[in-house]
Amino acid sequence: MKLLVVFALTLAYASASVLHGFNSLEDDTNVGIIHGHNAAPGQFPYQVQLISPEGLQCGGSLISHRWILTAASCTEHFDNVTVHLGSIRRSAPRVTYIVSKKDIIIHEDFNRYTVSADISLIRIPYVKYSIHIKAVKLPKIKRSYPSYDGCNANITGWGRTSFDSTHEPEILQYAKVGIISIKDCKKKFGKLGKYIWPSLICASIVSAETWEGDTGIPLVELRSSVQIGISSVDSPKPELEYPAIFTRVTSYLKWIKRHTKLPL
Structure with missing residues (x-):
């Protein structure tokens, strides 16, 4: 959510709490996505909350009557997962x-x-x-796909908004982020840029950012309302202001279709 040791260690530590890039601003009046807003009932009906047997939290998206899309780092170590649907209130699915x-x-x-x-x-x-x-809508399988560079997208989740917060929000949070190119993303990461693959998608953290508990949450393009990313990679150091990293959904559409049989 690596041969270079620092990057490897920071990415390996969490299966359900992944840290993305940060800026220096904090909003201690909110708890959820940093610089986010309270969602209204029914505003993001695809939003899913996932809870591991150990109580670790992730996000996800409903992609059909029977399937949820999330990050592998949210599910790899658990024998089961609790799925919550249908409410902006964390405690009242x-x-x-x-x-x-x-x-x-x-x-x-x-x-x-x-x-x-x-x-x-x-599968649910x-x-x-x-x-x-x-x-949520997914992209259709094509010979080529847009990069989404310069587009705006929503992130939604119940992750913490304050870097030093110790609890999750009750109300689902959302915020707008801007997609940046892989080329610019590589530059932001400096020497670590060689690990930014084309199958990833990067978002600017100037206006908002994700925090602990937001792994697996959807990145949904505003113009088309199509999910284009899944929150994935943590950032080595908050103060370096790395972009937020997401798995690029268009890179895995055939895999999704093979397992779900959805008409993509």
Whole structure:
């Protein structure tokens, strides 16, 4: 959410709490996405909360009546995961499922040390759509895809907003971020830029950023309302202001279709 030791260690430490880039500003009046806003009921009906048996929190997105998309780093070590759907309130989901390991599909190429294929699917019992529960749109399979450079996108999650916060928010938070090119992202990471693969997507942290508990949350382009990313890689040091890193959804559409049979 690496042969270079610093990068490897910082990426390996967490399976459900991944740290992205930071700026120096903090908003201690909120708890959730840093510089985020409270979501309204039904505003993000695709949002999913995932909780491990140990109580670690991740995010995800509903992509059909039976499937959830999240990060592999959220699911790789657990025998089961609790799925919450249908509410902006963390403590009051409308639908709850406990999903066993047999219904969790982790990409076969996932490697947390090389930042590759951090993507996972969770099969759930059929869930009925409503104003509070509805799948996010995914890109369609094509010969080529837009880079999304310069586009704006929403991030949504229940992660912490304050760097020194010790608890999660009650209300779902959302914020707008800007997509930056892989070339510019590599420059931001300096020597670590060689580990920014084309299968990743980078977002500027000038206006908002993710924090602990936001691994697996969706990155949804504002113009098309299509999910283009999955929150993935942590940043080695907050003060260096690295961009936020997401798994690029278009790089894995065929994999998603193969396992879900969705008409992508």
